[in-house]
Amino acid sequence: MITYRYGLKPVLKKDTRVVVLGSMPSERSIEYQQYYGHPRNHFWYIMAEIFQEPFPSMNYQTKLARLTDRGVGLWDVIASCDRRGSADQRITNEQYNPLENLLSYPEKLCALALNGTKAADSLRKWENIHEVLPFERKQLPSTSPVPGKNVKSFEEKIMLWREFFSHYIEVGRTL
Template sequence: MPPNPSPNPTLHSFAPIEAPDAKVLVLGSMPGVASLTAGRYYAHPQNRFWPIMGSLVGAAPELDYPRRLDILRAAGVALWDVFAECEREGSLDSAIRDDTAVVNDFAGFLARHRQVRTVLFNGAKAEHAFRRFVLEPLARPDLILRRLPSTSPANASQRNETKWSAWREALREAGIAVLD
């Protein structure tokens, strides 16, 4: 008798937002339902990613999406997710089924972007998954890995000012020019 199929469809992430001279790679785990539906990173209206990027590098949420991506690229910030695909019910990272997860090709990405020295994790799940599934095979001891407060609306326990301050400090330390 064949096993019961999973009730959850396989979700697929987006291509990376990248520039040849990127210095920083920001990683989420897997886009949420709102982002997958819209076909855009951080599309949920309550996610703080674009407001934070707006205040720090000028990629404000009121700009159209392609313009925000251009500004991120010009600032030296690449954007991607740890997982290329996975099963998950809903949008919560805690619902990602690790046994169904396939990670993105970080060896290839980092080979194309040798100047990326800092990986910033947008939340705990992205960091945990990267360390568990990606880090050892990469053999890149020069990478600076830093978990930041998740910009997700599910992370409501931290104040927006706390999130903004942590992101500002991390981008500055990585050599990204931030707005004052």
């Protein structure tokens, strides 16, 4: 059954340097009201490797606090959509988040980490309607554990995400 879904509120602080933009949270993430809330999603495991923090074992509020303390914010390009299940390919009738609000973070915010192909494609569509955001950006491998045509190994994902973050944030050091 196709269900209309609403995403999550942004997790941003005034000193956010990098925003991880996903497409739309999974059903489990929406149910839990947590970014990357499905236990098999690789996001928190990748962050643990990059920042040498035990993110997967932390409660959600602690995860967010530790991540934002490092200058990383979370949001999605899509605010709401029709979708059957959690697959990005099944998203239709998407409505976008007001990403222009990111322009209120100009002193510190410098980059967008696009979590997978759908996030990158959705940002391009948003920019065709609105304006091109003045931040550097990179499409990174999806943290979803679901195999796709461009799937990378967990180790490759860590390497690519770490390389991107290392340009903007100090990585590999415990706070």
